[in-house]
Amino acid sequence: MKEDEIVRVRDVMKADFDLIDGMLTVTEALSTMKHVETKALIVNKRHDDDEYGIVLLADIAKRVLAKNKSPDRTNIYEVMSKPVISIHADMDIRYCARLFEQFGLSRAPVIENDKILGIVSFTDMVLRGMVKNEDYERLYPHEKAT
Secondary structure (H helix, E strand, C coil): CCCCCCCEHHHHCECCCCEECCCCEHHHHHHHCCCHHHCEEEECCCCCCCCCEEEEHHHHHHHHHCCCCCCCCCEHHHCCECCCCCEECCCEHHHHHHHHHHHCCCEEEEEECCEEEEEEEHHHHHHHHCCCHHHHHHHCCCCCCC
8 A cells, every 4th residue: 555545444344244133142143143254243223313333253252251141141232332433435544543543443334324334344454455456365365355
């Protein structure tokens, strides 16, 4: 990435993510998770005036596993963070990285027109935003560079 080159969050985000209901149990949510590589579940709004939430796999480890709570009797809403800090799809990844650092984030949903487009992490910004496409494809042949 050159100093004057702008890489947008939409260019590095993962477009595949899991959107779940906060009423699910942890067990139910994990069993429906299709995109483990995001390491997060986005919790859907319950109504128009509600906000999105997020639960990281690390949150489940800290708030359920480490506390010896039953994942069958713990609902997602009990371990999620809400409202979630979201990132605009057209944000420069340098500003996104600063925002993550300032608020202690590791990943966040990417929003455009109040709809979630994907999820972005520090890893995405570094590997997809700073590494050239051909180098990324060589290092990670199982994933396509954007």
